[in-house]
Amino acid sequence: MTVHPFIEAEKRDGHNVKRVCELLQVSRAAFYARRSGGPGPRAVRDAELTEKIAEVYEQSRGTYGAPRVHAVLQRQGEDCGRRRIARLMRNAGLQGRHRRRRHLTTIPDPRAAARPDLIIRDFAPAPDGLDTRWCGDVTYVATEEGWLYLATVIDIASRRVVGWSTADHLRTELVADALRSACRRRRPTRPVISLGSRLSVHQPAIHHPGNGVRRPPVRRSHRQCWDNALAESSFATIKRELLDTSTWPSRAVARTAIFDFIEGWYNLHRMHSSLGYRSPAEYETALAA
Secondary structure, three states, rough: OOOOHHHHHHOOOOOOOHHHHHHHHOOOHHHHHHHHHOOOOOHHHHHHHHHHHHHHHHHOOOOOOHHHHHHHHHOOOOOOHHHHHHHHHHEEEEEEEEOOOOOOOOOOOOOOOOOOOOOOOOOOOOOOOOEEEEEEEEEEEEEEOOEEEEEEEEEEEEOOEEEEEEEEOOOOHHHHHHHHHHHHHHHHOOEEEEOHHHHHHHOOOOOOOOOOOOOOOOOOOOOOOOOHHHHHHHHHHHHHHHHHHHHOHHHHHHHHHHHHHHHHHOOOOOOOOHOOOOOHHHHHHHHHH
């Protein structure tokens, strides 16, 4: 910061530095910093914040942008604004992973039986508690061996991935395995579930499985095209923060990375803005308390 030369002259002549700085709207700290030749208090504070920002950014696996970094620092007792965090991140070359625009098209199954709409696009966290409303869908992961398919089941209340499975095919077992995984973990009492249109197209027998597969204890909700926005959003996060950051030499390597991301990061630590910048595990703990 450049200090007005009039202040220097007034200081030499014995005038009150405080009064002169007030008249010229220049801080006394800036004046003394200029005299000492060292950085001012704001520059020192920026350097301290930048170190803490870099630490939070690294802990987030390089995924957090300014809003989530700001939320973490607030929890740590740091008094700073979001715009300041954004400025310091830009200066340090730190950038969160942003959602890319995608145009998705789905084709509903005309043979699918009509079902009541039990979700009604209500994605508010925990209006009826945990394990009352689930959603699920399937996405595709490109590997050098070919496609790996990922099916997930998400608790709408806490955004937690309560069940998931991978396979090299789109047969009924893929989604049935994800549902069985969710039911084993959570022991729900017939939750409502909204499944993506891909499940309607590729898994018409998901609720009438043959070959001795037991029917999952869930109630199927009629799916509107907006109903699975939460599942699509979770897939966008997984792709943006994990799958699109690398090439995958094999399905096994991709599956191991997905396991680490979902079980070690997404469910336990990753902040969700819809949960008040809390992780699914943290939100469920607070809800239980």
